Amino acid sequence: MSAALEVRDLVVAYGKIRAVKGISFTVNHGEIVTLIGTNGAGKTTTLRTISGLVPVESGEIYFQGERIDGVPAHQIVERGLAHAPEGRRIFPRMTVEENLLLGAYSRRDSGISTDLERVYTLFPVLAERRRQAAGTFSGGEQQMLAIGRALMSRPKLLMLDEPSMGLSPMMMRRIMSTIRELKEQGTTILLVEQNAQAALELADRGYVLEVGRIVLSDTGHNLLGNEQVRKAYLGED
Ligand SMILES: Nc1ncnc2c1ncn2[C@@H]1O[C@H](COP(=O)(O)OP(=O)(O)OP(=O)(O)O)[C@@H](O)[C@H]1O
Ligand SMILES: [Mg+2]
Incomplete structure (x- = not known):
């Protein structure tokens, strides 16, 4: 069987x-794979290119065995590849629920309300405030909304760009455990993180970008124990 993403x-x-x-x-089916690297390493560029938002200069991208470089971004989403972008990009004047439903814009099936409830179960704060303008949310709440919106497209593969950025340690742990839960529910995940420790603890495998x-x-476990990684990315001298 082909990889989820190649x-x-x-x-x-x-x-x-x-x-x-x-x-x-x-990225194989069912895996969490992480890309780690310092500022400017090319992590966001890689995700944006996979999503069809930035053109490929050369090389090839396959999603579930089919070539997707050159395919328009909206069609890539329709095929089941969702992207929660860096910096959240929610629509501040729209309500929480309107933001979430935008994530499902390309779907025509009847499961949308079920998935909405699933997102609300995952993030109860979104349920409590579903009619509130999203722009009034804190950074962490907006991050949950961005992840929730990506989930509303019912992705086979979910790409997350710095989901822990700007979050309190407690909120960060929430997001990380949500990512683990999504994996357990069968979603394949490509995770980009500055917080290499958290990402490698979660990931099956990781790639270091410089x-x-x-x-x-290597495996997440081995990278966590790798001396070069510990020095460069985990703040050890
Ligand atoms: N729209 C753009 N135009 C020109 N250069 C860009 C653009 N976006 C990114 N770059 C450059 O491409 C390189 C990779 O940037 P990218 O955003 O992919 O890094 P990153 O690994 O996501 O970094 P960070 O951890 O800071 O988010 C950087 O040198 C950056 O300045
Ligand atoms: Mg980035």
Whole structure:
């Protein structure tokens, strides 16, 4: 069976600047895979390219065995690949529920209300405030809303870009345990995180990105114990 996601020799450039310099990685069905790396390593660029928001310079991207580079972004979502972007990007004047329903815009099935209830069960604070404008939410609450919205497309693969950014330690643990729950429910996850410790504890496997190149890949467990990773990403001297 083909991998959930396969990226082959991907190169992405902004004008003359190459942000991603030929990376290859896979995400298997049911896995949590994390990309870690310092600021500017190319993590967000990689996710945006997979989503069809940034064009590929060269290389290939396969989602469930089918090539998706060059496919328009909305069709990629329809095929089951959702993206909760960096910086949340919720619609502040719309209510919580309107934001969530936007995530389901491409669906025509009858399961939307069931999935809405599932998101509300996952994040009760969203249920309590479903009629409230999303712009009044705290950073952590907006992050939950962004993840909830991505889930509303009922994705086979969910990409999360820095879900813990700006969150309190308690909120961060909530988000991390939610990601684990989603995996247990069968969602495949590609997670980008600055918080390498939290990401590697959660991930089956990880890739370390340095200025557009993958320099290391292993199981989450082994990367957590890797001396090079501990020095560069886990703040040890
Ligand atoms: N729209 C853009 N135009 C030009 N250069 C860009 C653009 N977006 C990103 N870059 C550059 O591409 C490189 C990779 O950026 P990217 O956002 O992918 O990094 P990142 O790993 O997500 O970093 P961070 O951890 O800070 O979010 C950086 O050098 C960045 O300045
Ligand atoms: Mg980023």
